[in-house]
Amino acid sequence: MGGSRARAQVSAPDRWTNMEAVKRWRSSWGFATTLLCMYGFFSTVKPLEPFLIPFLTGPDKNLTTEQVNSQIFPVWTYSYLSTLVPVFLLTDWLRYKPVLMFQSAVLFVTTALLRWTDSVAAMQAMQFFYGVVTASDVAYFSYIYSVVDLKRYRKATSYCRSVQLLGYTVGSVLGQLVVSFNLMSYENILVFTLVLTAIALVTSCFLPMPEKSMFFHPNPTTQRELKDGDAGSNTSTDEIKEEEKRETEEHSQQENTEGSSGSGSCGQVVLQLWRDFCQCYSSRQLLYWSLWWAMATCGYNQTVNYVQVLWEHVQPSQNFSIYNGGVEAASYLLSAATAYGVGFTEVRWERWGELALGGFSGLGAAALFLMTFVGNIWVCYCSYVVFKCLYMLLITIAMYQIAAGLSMERYALVFGANTFGALVLQTILTSVVVDSAGLGLAIIPQFTIYASYFLVISAVFTLRGLFSIWSTHRHKGRQSEKTSADCEEHRF
Structure with a gap:
């Protein structure tokens, strides 16, 4: 009995120590990162996604390819464009976690609509909600x-x-295995996806609530670093400390009066965003990289969105054991390897980058032309993997070049602006080429336009890259001539 009392006396401090360890773990970066990784995994495992066209046009939904292509899929583009800016601002204002919870809830609604409804209007609503996601x-x-x-x-x-x-890879492989071995029906796959989405929603509820955000609830130290970067390095240490103290006091006053000055804070944030936008895009180099980003992402999204329609046209799923999931899984893995390999290449991208953008965009255009005019499903599969790897390679280089020299806040702004630009172009392309209210072209003319679009991108940036290299060599030649002339002058 005395031994048990001693054990109880020893175990109490141990329990206290364990509780302290748990608290430290929950407040560490590893806890939030682990939960966020769990959320990212369960929200991206979508086994049906590679087989969405066979599901919609098959006996489950009985929709026609024309309805899916011209009436249903374009809604995603319009929804994405119309909600991007409001969601971007709300994300920062609400400090991220509520938007993550909202995203998983809307993803659940999207999957439920796909499972239990079958009309064109319901599928359009599903695409609208997926645009919000x-x-x-x-x-x-x-x-x-x-x-x-x-x-x-x-x-x-x-x-x-x-x-x-x-x-994404697990979802694609799982979908391929289930379809190839006929282990589940498409509708049961959707029920399984609903379970995974519910797990993601529960996981998001346990994420720590951030105390700050980039724009509406900034860290005073971050604001000071941004201002120091704008002003240069001429400020003395004492002035920096005084500025930091003053901004900390202002930040405390702002928190105390946050409820009564919300509209003013919003106006200040929008004004600051506009100033940062103008300053970022005043760099010609960043402007060119961003231009390629917007143009190529527009064409990439269109290709990925409608490639299953092309595959269904080349080889109908009713007559062929399709391998869409395996192709998507291979494209994800090879794209990751390609993007990862960029970090180990010793290339001066600031000099050769624009030429690389033009050359590899040309290869992407060639892959799209092969997909369009060679009526073989395996050629389509291989060309799609090549096209996706080339885009991931180039977008990784572009992201690296744009991020160099920018603060995190401004990188987020530039990333959002480039994405918005891509969506504007994509909306124009969709409304003119795809939408039944526009030309409503069939899938082969559509992909002919997409391939030609990348060919134009290739020509523009190849010419721009050659001009940049010529200008650099010309500038170096003038510098060397000037140096030689100075040496001759000093000699005499």
């Missing part, structure tokens, strides 16, 4: 800014991106 992706990586230290940001981002890619 896509627009809410900004909250996933923006959450990192507020809960992870700057020195750990790259590692946490790497984990989250890798887990998302793993989720």
Whole structure:
């Protein structure tokens, strides 16, 4: 009995120590990153996604390919464009976590509509909600800014991106196995997806609520660093400390009066965003990279959105054992390897980057032409993998070049602006080429336009890259001539 009392006396401090350890773990960056990775995984495992066209045009929904192509799919583009800016601002104002919870809830509604409705209007509503889900992706990586230290940001981002890619890959492989071995019907796959989405929703509820955000609830130190970057390095240490003290006091006053000055704060944020936007895009180099980003992302999204329609045209799923899931899984893995390999290439992208954009965009155009005019499903599959890998390679280079020299806040702004530009172009392309209210072209003319679109991008940036290289050589030649002339002058 005395021994049990002693054990109880010893175990009480141990329990206290364990509770303290749990508290430290929950407040660490690893806890938030782990939960965010779990959320990213369960929200991206979508086994039916590679087989969406066979599902919609098959006996389950009995929709025609023309209805899916011209009436249903365009709604996603319009929804994504119309909700991107409001969601971007709400994400920062609400401090990320509520938007993540909202995203998983809307994804649940999207999957439920896909499972239990079958009319064209219901499928259009499903695409609208999926556009909201896509627009809410900004909250996933923006959450990192507020809960992870700057020195750990790259590692946490790497984990989250890798887990998302793993989720897409697992979903594609799982869907392929289920369809190939006839283990589940399409509708049962959707029920399984609903369970995974529910797990993602529960996981998002346990995420720590951030205390700050990039724009509406900024860290005073971050604001000071941005201003120091704008002003240059002429400010003395004493002035910096005085400025930091003053901004901390202003930040405290702002928190105390947050409820009564919300509209003023919103106006100040929008004005600051506009100033940062103008300053960022005043760089000609960043402008060119951003232009390619917007144009190529527009063409990439169109290709990925409608490629299953092309595959269904080349080889109807009723007459062929389709391998869409395996192709998507292979494209994700090879794209990840391609993007990962960029970090180990010793290339001066600031000099050769524009030429690379033009050359590889030309290869992407060639892959699209092969998909369009060679009526073989295996050629289509291989060309799609090549096209996707080339885009991932180039977008990784573009992201790296744009991020160099920008603060995290401005990188988020430029990323959002480029995405918005891509969506504007995509909306124009969709309304003119795809939508039944426009030309409503069949799938082969559509992909002919997409391939030609990338061919134009290739020509523009190839010419721009050659001009940049010629200008650099010409500038160096003038510098060497000037140096030689100066040497001759000093000699005499």
